[in-house]
Amino acid sequence: MFKVLLVDDEPLIIEGMKALIPWEDYGLEVAGEAYDGTHALKQLQETSFDIVLTDIKMPKMTGLELITHCKELNSRTKFIVLSGYQEFDYIKKGLELGIENYLLKPVNEDELINTIGNVIEKIEKDTREDRNRASYVLRDNMLWRLLNQDIDEKEWRQRAELYQLSLDKPVMTVAKIRVDENACLDPEALSKARTEIENLIDSVCIISPDNDFIVILSGQDEKQQSEKVMNLKTYLQESKQFGYFYLSIGRSVASSSELQRSYNVASELSTYQLIFEPNTIITEKLTKRFIGKNSVKQQDFIQLAKYVLNQDVDRAKSWLDEAFLQFDQQDCLYPPSVIRQYMIDLVITVQKSAMKEIFYPTTKLVELIMKSHSLADLRRIVEQYIQDLIETCSKQTVQRSSIIQSILDYIHEHYSEELSLKTLSQRFHINSIYLGQLFQKELGIVFSEYINHFRIEKAKELLKNTHQKAGKIGKCVGYSDTTYFYKQFKKSVGVTPTEWRSMQRN
The missing domain is CATH 1.10.10.60 (Homeodomain-like)
Structure with missing residues (x-):
């Protein structure tokens, strides 16, 4: 049963409220009574109530002040406000606080019953959503363990049966969706998008710790899989909330025990967003032309370090222009791993050469390089590093005692x-x-x-x-x-x- 707290500075009003409504018939229990806001707040601190019916004007603490304090304790509690006055300022403030209704005394029985009915529906809906979220968390955790080979076959089968999952189709593929990091999707938006993806292409979708969508596509043949991929791309293009996206498609496998292989391929392909345009479907076929491209034109990192130490901004910038130019030419394609390693070697060599003059923490910088999502982003990171070094060197030349x-x-x-x-x-x-x-x-x-x-x-x-x-x-x-x-x-x-x-x- 849902718990109700009645709050009014007139005891007769509380007794009348208790008698007015057949609370138990609605699955409710009047579990508390309070005769001022302070007393009510103390009860709310000690016990969790689902519904609070409160007067507005009371000694020590008003009903609106009570609601404000209670929202900090439990945002799920629903409030119905009672008042002997039709005061616009109170109504406006109550609406801002998210009250369910503002009822005038003497209370109309039908209006109160209708209000309570609506509140119960909201509470039940919230409860169902909480259960669904909890179920998703457990299911996602189990699937994440499967994709990372952190669950044995027996446990996987038991859990799959518990969550009514049937993934063993003739053809299965893992797809990884990375959306614009500036889209700033909150947990509710992510959950809604996941549900839409699952319903659209009859698939299973989980949200990774990095807020990527991991979609397990299953079907009867490759043609059906291709159709699902195209439907997924169309959905991502038409949904304005994602900004840009990259859709990486893993290798097709024939059983759930092989899904990790498909996921690993999808994860590797997702790194190619560094060099592809946004809204691209990245496949193994698309990246074959990069195989064997490991020989990068070696430049003189020591020379760049000298430009830094001499605080020669223009020459340092020209050096970087030439370095990035080789990665932006269509006839000279390099995989992301090679480009990132080149930039890490650059940072380490420059830092080592400048070590006696300046200090710069490189651990965080390497992490930024590994997570960069485009050549433009990577260039911004490296340019900022060089600029910071030059500025630090300039300050230390002047300030070092x-x-x-x-x-x-x-x-x-x-x-x-x-x-x-x-x-x-x-x-x-x-x-x-x-x-x-x-x-x-x-x-x-x-x-x-x-x-x-x-x-x-x-x-x-x-x-x-x-x-x-x-x-x-x-x-x-x-x-x-x-x-x-x-x-x-x-x-x-x-x-x-x-x-x-x-x-x-x-």
């Missing part, structure tokens, strides 16, 4: 030794607290982060150019604790030292 420069020179020579603000303050005869503040002010980063980043870069050099064990390399660059070195390396680079070394050699 002789004491900080001396300390940096010492760090670059003695990074393998124990270094701390305390040891440096003693060596350079400066207060350690003041040194920490000055270091952060002039370099824009705290001392511990700077030394950690510098040591990680030195560790990378040794990992790439020597055969020493990773633990020994950690000690060579200043980490006395091997475990701490592994932890800091993975935090900074994203992989372990051994994994990074393997990636460089492959």
Whole structure:
């Protein structure tokens, strides 16, 4: 039963309300009574009520103030307002607060019963939607595990039966839909779109953690699958809420146990949005012309670093113009993985060359490069990086004090030794607290982060150019604790030292 709270500063009104309506006949229970707003709020804080009938004018707290406070506690509670006055300001404020109705005293029985009936319908609808959402969450989680091979066959079959899913058709394909990130679809809009997609092409659609639509198409033959893909494209084009979109089509498979292969292909194809125009259907056939295109014209990254250090904006921009030109030519096509790796190599080389002069946290930058959705977006990211470096270099050329420069020179020579603000303050005869503040002010980063980043870069050099064990390399660059070195390396680079070394050699 749904719980009702009656609120009025006149006890006789509450008794009359209790007698006026056969509450139980409507599936309702009068579970609370209050004689002022403060008393009512206390009950609402302790108990969850579905419906509140409240007077407007009461001592200590008005009915509208009560509603305002209650909305912060439970936005699902429905309010019906009672008043002895037809006051427009109260009605207007009540409507702004989302009340169900504004009834005048003495209350008309039929009007109250009709209002309560409408409120019950709303509550039941909300309850059904909550259950549907909960069911979708469980179903989506199960399908996500299937696509990532994180569920065994027996459990999958049991769960599929529970959610009445039948995916085993002669032909099955996973499609991945990525929409304009600026579309800013809220959870309700995403859920509505998912339902529309499922109904339109008789498919199963889930929403990934990245808010992509993952559609499992199933049919009797390839022709039927192609028709569903085209219907899906038409829907995406005609729906204005998505902005642009990319529709990546995985490989056809014959059983649900093979869906992961189809999903992996769709995910790989979705990276090609970097080089294709929006509103494109991306297939394996479309990307075949990129196979074997791994030889990128190598440019002098060191020269770009020199332009940065010399604060030569025009030459740095011209260098980038030439670099991006090779990726924008129709007769010289490169897959996204090659383009992104090129840009990551650029960032790492420039940063390494400029390390003694400026510091820039590259971990977040690499993440942005990997998530870039077009060449224009990628160029914006790299240009911003170069611009930030030049501006930082300009500031540091002017602002860096002789004491900080001396300390940096010492760090670059003695990074393998124990270094701390305390040891440096003693060596350079400066207060350690003041040194920490000055270091952060002039370099824009705290001392511990700077030394950690510098040591990680030195560790990378040794990992790439020597055969020493990773633990020994950690000690060579200043980490006395091997475990701490592994932890800091993975935090900074994203992989372990051994994994990074393997990636460089492959």
